[in-house]
Amino acid sequence: MAGQEVEIEGFVHALRIQSKVSFMNVRDSTGIAQVVILKDSPASEALKSLSLESVVKVTGHAKAEKNAPGGAEIQIVSLEALSAAAPELPIPVVIKTGEETEAPIRFDYRWIDLRKPEKAKIFRVWTELEKGFRRYWDANGYIQLYSPSFMSTASETGAEVFEVKYFDRKAYLAQSPQFYKQMAMASGFERVFMVGPVFRAEESFTTRHLTEFTGWDFEISYIESLSDVMDAEEEMIVAGFEQVKKAFPDVAIDVPARPFPRIPIVEAKRILKERGVPSAEEHDLSPEEERAICDYVKEKHGHDFVFISEYHTSKSAFYHMRLDEGSDRSRRADLLYRGIEVTTMAQREHRVDVLERQAKEKGMDLGQLKDYLNFFRYGCPPHGGAGIGPGRLVMKILDLPNVREATYVPRDVKRLNP
Numbered sequence: 260m261a262g263q264e265v266e267i268e269g270f271v272h273a274l275r276i277q278s279k280v281s282f283m284n285v286r287d288s289t290g291i292a293q294v295v296i297l298k299d300s301p302a303s304e305a306l307k308s309l310s311l312e313s314v315v316k317v318t319g320h321a322k323a324e325k326n327a328p329g330g331a332e333i334q335i336v337s338l339e340a341l342s343a344a345a346p347e348l349p350i351p352v353v354i355k356t357g358e359e360t361e362a363p364i365r366f367d368y369r370w371i372d373l374r375k376p377e378k379a380k381i382f383r384v385w386t387e388l389e390k391g392f393r394r395y396w397d398a399n400g401y402i403q404l405y406s407p408s409f410m411s412t413a414s415e416t417g418a419e420v421f422e423v424k425y426f427d428r429k430a431y432l433a434q435s436p437q438f439y440k441q442m443a444m445a446s447g448f449e450r451v452f453m454v455g456p457v458f459r460a461e462e463s464f465t466t467r468h469l470t471e472f473t474g475w476d477f478e479i480s481y482i483e484s485l486s487d488v489m490d491a492e493e494e495m496i497v498a499g500f501e502q503v504k505k506a507f508p509d510v511a512i513d514v515p516a517r518p519f520p521r522i523p524i525v526e527a528k529r530i531l532k533e534r535g536v537p538s539a540e541e542h543d544l545s546p547e548e549e550r551a552i553c554d555y556v557k558e559k560h561g562h563d564f565v566f567i568s569e570y571h572t573s574k575s576a577f578y579h580m581r582l583d584e585g586s587d588r589s590r591r592a593d594l595l596y597r598g599i600e601v602t603t604m605a606q607r608e609h610r611v612d613v614l615e616r617q618a619k620e621k622g623m624d625l626g627q628l629k630d631y632l633n634f635f636r637y638g639c640p641p642h643g644g645a646g647i648g649p650g651r652l653v654m655k656i657l658d659l660p661n662v663r664e665a666t667y668v669p670r671d672v673k674r675l676n677p
Contacts, residue, residue, distance in 0.1 A: 260321045260331075261321050261322055261323045261331065262320065262321065262322075263320070263321055264318065264319070264320055264321075264336070265318070265319065265320070265321045265333060266316065266317070266318045267285055267287065267292055267316075267317050267333070268285075268287065268314070268315070268316045268317075268341065269285040269286050269287035269292075269314065269315070270285070270286045270287070270312050270313070270314055270315075270352075270374060271283060271284075271285060271286075271309055271310070271311055271312060271313045271314075271315055271344075272284040272285060272286035272291055272311075272352070272353065273311070273353060274306070274309065274311065276306060276307065278298065279297070279298050280295060280296070280297055280298065281295075281296045281298075281303065281306055282294070282295060282296070283296065283306065283309075283315075283317075284328065285315060285317060286374075286376070288379065290328070290329055290376075291328045291329065291376075292328065292329060292331070292332070292333060293324070293327040293328050293329075293331075293332040293333070294317050294319065294332065294333045294335050295332050295333065295334050295335060296335045296338075297334075297335075300335055301337070302335045302336075302337060302338035305338050305340065306338065308340075309340060309343075310343065310344050310345070310346045311344065311348065311352070311353075312344040312348060312352060312371070312374070313340055313342060313343045313344040314340070314341045314342040314344075315338060315339060315340055315341060316338075316339040316341055317333060317335060317337070317338055317339075318335075318336045318337045319333040319334050319335040319336045319337075320333065320334045320336065321333055322334055348371065349364075349367075349368045349371065350364060350365055350368050350371055350372060352371060352374050352375055354375075360372075362661065362663065362664075366663065366669060366674065367676070367677070368677075369667075369668055369677055370677070373667075378664075380507075380657075381653060381657060381659070381664065381665055382667065383506075383507075384503055384506075384507060384510065384653060384656060384657060385649065385653050385665070387499075387502045387503045387505075387506040387507065388499045388500075388502065388503050388649065388652065388653065388656070389454075389475075389499070389649065390499075390502050391495075391498040391499035391500065391501060391502030391503065392452075392475065392495050392498060392499045394498055394502065395494055395495045395498040395499075396450075396452045396477070396495070399450065399491075399494075400449075400450055401450040401451060401452045401477065402443070402448050402450065402451050402452075403451070403452055403453065403454070404439070404440075404443055404448075404451050404452075404453055405453065405455065406433065406436035406439035406440075406453055406455065407433065407439070408432055408433050408455075408456060408458070409423075409425060409430045409431075409432070409433075410430065410431050410432075410433050410438075411428075411430060411431075411627075411630070412431065412627045412628065412631075413431050413434060419434065419459050419460045419461045420432070420434055420458075420460055421458050421460045421470075432458035433456075433457065433458060434457065434458060434459055435457055435474070435476070435646055436453050436455065436457075436474070436476050437476075437576075437578075437646070438631050438634075439453075440453065440476055440477075440478035440644055441478065441578070441607060441631075441634055441639075441642065442634050443478060444478055444480050444607075444609075444639060444640055444642040445634040445635065445637070445638070445639040447480075447640075448480075449479065449480040449481065449640070450477070450478075450479050450480070451477065451478050452475065452476065452477040453474075453475070453476040453477075454473065454474075454475055454476075455473070455474065455476075456471055456472070456473060456474070457471070457472055457473070457474040457646070458470065458471050459471075459472075461672075462672055463671075463672070464671070464672060465546075466660060466661040466662060466663075467546075467599055467651060467654075467662050468662075468671070469650070469662060469663070469666060469669055469670055469671050470670045470671055470672060471670040472648065472650055472662075472666065472670075473649060473650065473666075474646050474647065474648065474649075475646075475647040475648075475649050476644065476645065476646050476647065477491065477492075477495075477644050477645060477647075478642060478643070478644030479491055479642060479643065479644060480640040480641070480642045481640050481641060481642070482606060482641055482642060482643050483641075484590070484606065485568065485590040485591075485592060485604070485605065485606045485643060487643065488592075488604050488605075488606065488643040488644060488645060489518075489519070489521065489566055489592065489594075489604070490518070492594065492602060492604065492645055492647070493515075493517050493518060493519055494517075496515060496564070497514060497515060497517060499652075500512055500513075500514045500515065501514050503656065510656065510657070511658075512656055513563060515562060515563060515564050516562070519562060519564040519565060519566055519594075520556050520559075520560045520562050520564070520565045520566070521565070521566040521568055521592075522552070522556075522565060522566070522567055522568070523567075523568050523569040524542070524544070524567050524568065524569055524570055524571075525569065527544065527548075527552050527567050528541075530552065530555055531548055531551055531552060531555075534551060534555065536548055536551040541571075542570065542571035542573055542574045543570075543574050544567065544593075544600075546599075549595050549598055549599060549600060550598035550599075552565065552567070552595065553565060553595050553596075553597060553598045554598075563596055563597050564594060564595065564596050565594070565595050566592045566593070566594050566595075567592060567593050567594075567595060568590075568591070568592035569582060569588045569589070569590075569591075569592075570588065570589055570591045570592075570593075571587060571588060571589070572586075572587050572588065572589050574591075575589035575591045575605070576591075576605070577614070577617045577618045577620070577621045577623060578605075578607050578608055578614060578617070579591045579605040579606070579607065579608065580605070580606045580607060580608045580609075580643075581608075581617075589605065590605055590606035590643070591603070591604070591605040592604050592605070594645075596651070596652060596655050597655040598655075599651055599654075599655060600648075600651070601647060601648050601651045601652050601655075602645050602646065602647045602648070603645065603646055604643065604644065604645030604646070605643055605644075605645075606641070606642075606643035607642050607643055607644070609635055609639045609640065609641050609642060610635070611632060611635040611636050614632060614635060615632060618632075648662075650662045650665045650666050651665075653665040
């Protein structure tokens with residue numbers, strides 16, 4: 260648009276006021292434009308009262324300038340302040356290398372933190388990743404459903420649930436849309452996906468845990484084994500990664516080859532023992548073990564993903580199908596990506612008598628599970644599905660230090676603001 264009059268609106272990203280000519284960088288969601296203001300311009304006086312991060316409207320003439328951001332600059336005609344920013348910012352938007360504000364303070368002022376282009380990019384990558392997943396869901400006939408967050412009983416075993424007052428009785432915030440995905444299978448929907456909040460009352464202070472996060476869930480009917488669920492997620496991930504790679508060629512992302520490596524947990528434990536990695540728990544993997552088995556898979560198979568399967572029933576939900584009748588192993592798997600679990604999946608038990616028996620074995624009250632168990636009394640296809648943590652995927656794709664950085668407004672044990 261060189262030679263044309265243009266108008267831009269955005270935040271004042273940088274100011275250099277000099278005696279004869281001044282420069283102002285204006286930032287919007289598409290990038291940064293350099294504005295040139297000569298001393299005798301009517302806008303020169305208005306420039307003196309501007310502060311960084313004020314919102315302005317600029318009109319002027321575009322001019323090619325190879326040294327300017329984006330290869331162009333604007334010779335100003337008029338300047339209007341749309342919203343003045345307080346002179347002292349609580350956190351800087353423009354930072355020098357190694358001078359990033361500590362995370363807790365940045366999260367207190369999250370809306371300012373997100374003005375940084377590199378922070379906004381996190382959510383552009385997330386958007387592209389979800390586009391790819393949705394493209395797969397759309398092409399394969401999935402139905403999108405929206406499950407409730409209030410439940411009359413906890414959706415998972417364990418005590419990590421938020422209890423809330425619900426008029427004259429108790430309710431619980433959903434730890435997962437699990438029951439409602441399975442209800443959809445009993446409804447004959449066959450393939451569904453859900454995108455929504457998940458609540459976990461975990462007193463965890465790690466880089467991977469939040470008390471509320473966004474989950475992507477899917478469930479499919481008429482499966483023959485857990486492999487069908489693994490196959491489906493592999494296709495989703497490939498579609499998502501391809502979309503990110505296409506939209507952001509500068510992001511170091513490898514589209515994974517299929518099939519992903521698949522290792523039973525007993526075999527994974529043997530491999531880890533041979534590599535001298537300590538095991539804190541017989542039937543589960545510690546964060547250290549997750550990183551180590553991913554390192555092994557990268558060395559052995561050149562792959563960033565691995566399914567760890569056939570978990571012990573003590574680490575499986577009551578609704579997970581057993582590997583075989585009487586087995587102490589279940590048809591459950593976790594998907595690890597670059598050292599961290601990003602998915603838990605399982606083939607579900609769809610036979611009501613077996614479900615009731617397994618719930619009793621877990622010490623659960625069948626009365627509280629009445630509505631859930633009724634889903635299976637009147638016919639229900641064999642089915643399975645998964646819960647995916649997209650925040651963890653994005654964290655690892657961009658090599659972020661903490662899942663909070665990949666979360667728009669994070670919630671953890673200590674944080675309920677902004």
